[in-house]
Amino acid sequence: MQRMRNRRDLPALDLLKAFEAAARHLSFTKAGAELFLSQSAVSRQIQQLEAQLGVPLFLRRTRTLLLTEAGQRYYRAVMQALDGLREATARLNAGSEDRTVRVTTTVTFASLWLVPRLVHFQEQHPEITVHLAANNSIRDLEREGLDVSIRYSTPHIAGPAAIKLFGEQVTPVLSPKLLARRALERPEDLQHFVLLHYEDPEHTAPWLSWDVWFEVIRMKRIAPKGTLHFSHYDQVIRAAVNGQGVALGRLPLIDGSLVDGTLVAPLRDPRYATHSEDRAYWLVTSGMARTRPSVATFTQWLLAEAAAVGCEPSQRAMSSARQSSKKR
Known part of the structure; x- marks a missing residue:
């Protein structure tokens, strides 16, 4: 494969657009759908570009498409170049900016x-x-x-x-009023509470399952006082705020409730805050x-x-939990 030697050998814009779309999606099929081309047409354009550059841009594996190191560097350069063209074109276009x-x-x-x-x-x-x-x-x-x-x-x-x-941690949360009525100082105490379950209809979020949480903290699943099941996660949190039971709180999504005191996370020991790797x-x-x-x-x-997402909301939640415990 012969490398480019001068500016006249710059790749055609169609090849660069196909590469940028394929690199962004990591899929020739999705790139083709975006560009109104077939998957095979995108594949041929990428092969033509690789031949012109003299280096492979993608690692093609079964059902997986990855960028090579050269591909990653070239993607950043092409993305910046295309963005520059779009910006220059936008400046020339008449009319006000879309706000x-x-x-x-x-x-x-x-x-x-x-x-x-x-x-x-x-x-x-x-x-x-x-x-x-x-x-x-x-x-x-x-x-x-x-x-x-x-x-x-x-x-x-x-x-x-x-x-x-940011990433995410999952830990038990409940209303301070409910915590004031019953101690929750260790996972075993959950047997005295109603557990609020999120039933993911498509099973795409197993880490929000109580079964998985107990498994991760290496504890045998306890028999709770009762259970409530919901098909939407925000309903689970509303029920927890209302004092209907204990939910698995997603931090930092519920940091607002921890900061304003409508929810507390008394088991914020790192062992009991699970997360996806x-x-x-x-x-x-x-x-x-x-x-x-x-x-x-x-x-x-x-x-x-x-x-701005950090440990501050969690610290406030733990402080509120300790204060609720002292009031009992």
Whole structure:
């Protein structure tokens, strides 16, 4: 394979667009759907680009597509170049800037973490309109005209262009009024409480199961006072706030409830706060929207909010739990 020697040998724009889409999705099929091409057409364009560059850009494995080290470096360069072209084109286009930011995320993340914080964004940036589409399906940003996605997934699913917001821990939480009536100082004490269960209809969140939590902390499952089952996680948290039982709280999604004292986490010993080794919340921005000032403003605000996530809410929760214990 002969390497490029001068600027006249720069790859065609169609090849670069195919590579950028395939690298972002880590899928020739998804890249083809975005570009209205067949999977085989995208594959041929990638092969042509690799031949022109003289280096492999992807590792092709069974049902898995990964970027090589050279592919990762080239992806960053191509992404920046295409973003520059989009920005230059946007500056030449007549008309005012689109000040709408279209965001997609899960129902749970939206209701428990994002929506309570959006009021601050609106106060700081009243000129920007946020359209929030909350659902639990993976959306194609480019095809559906969406700007930003926030998802809880593995790095592989999130893609190489994704930015990590934060991880997640799971620990028992309950209302301070319920805790004041009965001690919860060790996992064995859960036998005196009603346990609130999240029944994931698609079985995509096994780490939110009490069975898994007991297994991870290496304790035999206890027989609780009773159980309540819900098909939506935000319903589980509402029931916990209402004093109906003990829920498995997702930190930092419920940090707001820990800070305002509507929930406490008395078992915040590290042994009892489980977490997923390979999953986190990821921010993905559409390539078409990446250079728009309104989208950049929103993503910068979101990253600042995510950076503020720390141990402070947990410390307050533990303090509240200790105070509730002393009142008994």
